[in-house]
Amino acid sequence: MLDINPGLILWTIITFVILLFILTKTAWKPLLEALQAREQGIRDALHEAEEAKKESERMLAEHKSALSKANEETARILKEGRELAEQMKNEIVAKAHESANAMMAHAKEDIQREKETALIQLKNEVADLAINAAEKILEETLDESRQKKLVDKVLQKLPKN
Numbered sequence: 001m002l003d004i005n006p007g008l009i010l011w012t013i014i015t016f017v018i019l020l021f022i023l024t025k026t027a028w029k030p031l032l033e034a035l036q037a038r039e040q041g042i043r044d045a046l047h048e049a050e051e052a053k054k055e056s057e058r059m060l061a062e063h064k065s066a067l068s069k070a071n072e073e074t075a076r077i078l079k080e081g082r083e084l085a086e087q088m089k090n091e092i093v094a095k096a097h098e099s100a101n102a103m104m105a106h107a108k109e110d111i112q113r114e115k116e117t118a119l120i121q122l123k124n125e126v127a128d129l130a131i132n133a134a135e136k137i138l139e140e141t142l143d144e145s146r147q148k149k150l151v152d153k154v155l156q157k158l159p160k161n
Contacts, residue, residue, distance in 0.1 A: 123158065127151035 131147055 123155050126158065127154060130154045 127150075131150060134150060
């Protein structure tokens with residue numbers, strides 16, 4: 001069956017050692033360097049990915065902060081706009097009330113003036129009618145001083161309204 005051949009074992013060991021020496025000198029260093037370079041490349045890529053992740057998280061936080069500030073600013077501007085519109089509305093209403101009150105006061109003054117003018121005209125016409133009636137009754141013309149006295153007397157007897 002199996003027999004052990006010491007010469008073959010010896011030559012196998014010698015061949016293995018020579019092959020191991022040749023591989024160590026020629027292939028082992030480049031393989032190790034390639035593996036180390038690949039390992040370093042993977043570490044660098046992981047580090048860059050981690051940095052990119054941190055940067056994206058920072059940018060996301062900044063974006064959320066900016067968006068929040070923009071929303072707050074929008075809400076503030078809308079609130080100020082509503083307040084300004086309400087203030088303007090109140091001012092317009094107040095001015096309209098003032099204008100209406102001024103117009104009513106002016107109209108009352110005009111009515112009062114017209115009423116006084118009408119009363120004066122009415123009194124003058126009544127006085128003229130009274131003088132004419134008195135002339136016809138007395139059949140004489142009154143002089144101006146007597147006319148004034150007579151008019152004043154008639155006017156005093158008229159109601160004050």
